[in-house]
Amino acid sequence: MQILKLKLINYRNFISEEFNFSKYKNIIIGNNGMGKTNIVEAIYYLAITKSFRTFDDNVLVNIDKEFSTIKGDIYHNSKKEYKIVIEKNGKKVFIDSKQINKISDYISKINVIMFNQEDLKLIKANPSMHRKLINMEISQLDNEYLKLLSDYNKVLKQRNTYLKSMLTNSMIPKEYLDILTGKLIELGLKINVLRKNYIDEINKYLNDNFKKITKKEGLYLKYISEYNDLTKEDLIKKYNQMYKKDLNYGKTNIGIHLDDFIFYYKNKMAKDYLSEGEQKNAVISFKLAEINIFYYQAKTMPILILDDLFSELDNQKINKIIKFLKKSIQLFITTTDLDNIDEKILKNCRVFKLKDKKIEVKDYE
Template identity: 40%
Template sequence: MRVNKLELYNFRNYKKQNIVFSEGVNLFVGDNGSGKTNLLEAIYFLSVAKSYKTNDINTITYNSEFSRITAEALNQKRKINLKIVNSKKGKKTLINNKEIKKLSDYIGAINVLSFLPEDLMIIKGSPKDRRYFINLAYGQIDRQYLYELTNFRLLLKQRNELLKRLSEEDNPDLTLLDVITEQLSRSIELIVKFRRNFIENINHSLKRMYRFLSDKKVDFILKYNPSIENNIEKTLKSKYKNDIYLKTTNLGPHRDDFDFLLGDLLAKDNASQGEQRIMVLAVVLAISDIIENKYNERPIFLLDDVFSELDSKRQNKLIKYLLKLEAQAIITTTNLENIQEQILKKSTIFRVQNNTIMEEYRNGQL
């Protein structure tokens, strides 16, 4: 899976930019603020039809009416053309010039896995940060999970609106609440099963990937903590009084959490920022194994400032591993001084300056 060509129009500070990527490692080198991260954001946007940084409307170049991201990509050895047009009126997503109305039918056209500074929040941030990461990663892999998540959110919204109305009544009729709760219970059961399976699959590779990147023999795993798992319908109905009083549903996938465990310790309390970066990288690489097992191809890796706080040994080890996977990797960095010459010769290098991207080196040619 890879992006061959990308065209940006009115995206962030790129008025118009065309890029031809190589199938392996692509290194984008430039000072902070030069526009490197905006490029990764554009590819991320192309994949999941939303920005990871801000409200989508803020990605449109100042004083412009719309932005457009267009790409030629390769998915399961088939060429596909992707386009997203974003304006104040909304977004339009197209695959091979055919508009895709439902977002859940667009996501997964190409799979990307990102390592971004913001991703450290999946360890040290809130449960909401961790749920968002898991939903986004798994939603690209399994469309049925995405459909069920959409169904759950609709039922949850209906139930919470009903709870608010019931809280204003002296003798509330619970008939409709029973119906919605029964439907919600079935959805919760499916989502818990999906998530538990996904975390188990991540853990198949996670210990190995963490030990490879860190050179430490300590185990690193993810633990899934569902807020409700057994006797779901019965438990939800037993909480009616509390839910009506608080006017919201207090148990379900929207309250789940995930622990990152280093040995027997919580990583968020016991790992340095450098160790946490390696942990997030290990999770990303472990998820790529799941994608490869399902689709027989690797996702596109988007790695922003990945070399920060990694020593030269780990920097080179990471790129060698990506080259070995024969995966497309799009990596931003401020310099290449620690990268071995033999690796640079196998990579394509772009120079980013003042929101302009120029190819500098490809296949041994300046």
């Protein structure tokens, strides 16, 4: 899978700009504030319909404009045009000029893996960041997952609202809460299975990748969930046991919205037993495992974005990432200076240099 062309209209600092990419390696260089991350953010947004930098779509629209457009030509067996129009009242998505009414029917068409400085904090990150990352990746492999997650969150919100109402009015019957609990459990069990399957797939490759990079082994990812190995009847009992606590707090205190994914090394938490450098290598191994899953499960190579990693990873670690990539993968690298880039990486590469509102393009043989 490759993005051949990207056109940005009123997107952040780009009023009207078009980029023609190499099918293989692309390097975007420029000082901070020039917009290099804006370009890869737009590629990511075109695939996921969300930014990895902000939850507010309005900031993606140039401050002096009313709307923004991201348009890309994607090649995967055949060429298709994907477009997203961002307006103040929402977004619209299109494939080959046909509007797609459901976002869940659009996501998973373009596969992108993002690797940036925030990902390097993954091992020490909080559970919400772990869930966000896993949700993004599974959604690209299974668009039904996104719908399940959306439905779960809607029922969760309804249940929490009803709990608060019950807390302030003791006359409100519990029967409707039981109905919401049943719906929550049914959706949660389906999500639990998909998450468990995904982590099992990650673990097929994670330790082998880590061993190739570090010569050490024993790394795995553990899925922590209240739903693990339980039936609907088991979970109903759990929710009934938590009823008083839920009522007092006005919120649901168990469920897949509280799941976590923790890195372990030799049956110990990796954050406590791996050095900083080894933790970075563990995250690299995880990202490579994600690529493995796309290749073997989705039968495609995703677009890989390495955003501003040279301030956190030395050339040796970057080269390790490149070394384990298949030649057919399309790669994007952002950096402030070409001096950071190994000559081997520059071979057969297209470089976009952002300077003074101009973009210079150079191909390296």
